Amino acid sequence: MTLDRSGRKNGKEDRKSGEKGERFDFLNGCLYIKDSRTCVASDLHVGLEDELRRQGLAFPLNEEEILRERLESVLERFNPSTFVLDGDIFHSFDRADKVVRDKFFSLRRVLEERCNVVLVRGSHDTMLSKLYPEALDRFDAEGFTFAHGHDPIEDHGTLIMGHEHPVLEIDMDRLPCFLLGEKMVKGRDLVIIPAFNPLCQGVTINFVDGMDFMSPSLKKLDAGDLSPVIEYQGEVLAFPKLRGLRAHIV
Secondary structure (H helix, E strand, O other): OOEOOOOOEOOOOOOOOHHHHHHEEEEOOEEEEOOOOEEEEEOOOEOHHHHHHHOOOOOOOOHHHHHHHHHHHHHHHHOOOEEEEEOOOEOOOOOOOHHHHHHHHHHHHHHHOOOEEEEEOOOOOOOHHHHOOOOEOOEEEOOEEEOOOOOOOOOOOEEEEOOOOEEEEEOOEEEEEEEEEEEEEOOEEEEEOOEOOOOOOOEEOOOOOHHHOOOHHHOOOOHHHOEEEEEEOOEEEEOOOHHHHHHHOO
């Protein structure tokens, strides 16, 4: 399947363009901010595989290997100076056993060998501050505010958040997507990042309304003004606003 910018199939692929391409780049569900050399990934949900195993899943999902490979690809492509893990670093609300802690320690070490790492707490990260006292509720730098999105966010810059796990559904394909909007939240630009862990189930945003979002900061949005960006077969596709795209997708 190949898509054009309206969401219809055509004979060629389309790369990112315009302001989105000038400010940001995208890889493996990770946002790269060019001016500040900052990478942002949200919703790693480390330990999701272990939770599924406890629920009876009998075969391995290789979560640590998959996450490490995705992180290493991002580091190799962008060579960032800072890497923000923007919440829901762990999956379980109430436990982080030694296996899960060791898994994250290994992943964090991959990042720390190459850049500065910032940990932001998410709704699942009830134990994160005990393990890493330096973890923040939000991180502000160079006009950007990085917050997970589960709590109200006041006095922010360009808002970078996760929490929603957005997926664009086209022809029965479910494609993790970024959602970008200009002056969407208190006059500030907005970027919603997909879940970095591909084991996470996404939430279809094709016909989403502001009240459908989990984040209290997004409840009053006109979701039709958000523009999806997806990665597809090695390309980055920047689509028009959902309002116009909806006529071409089911």
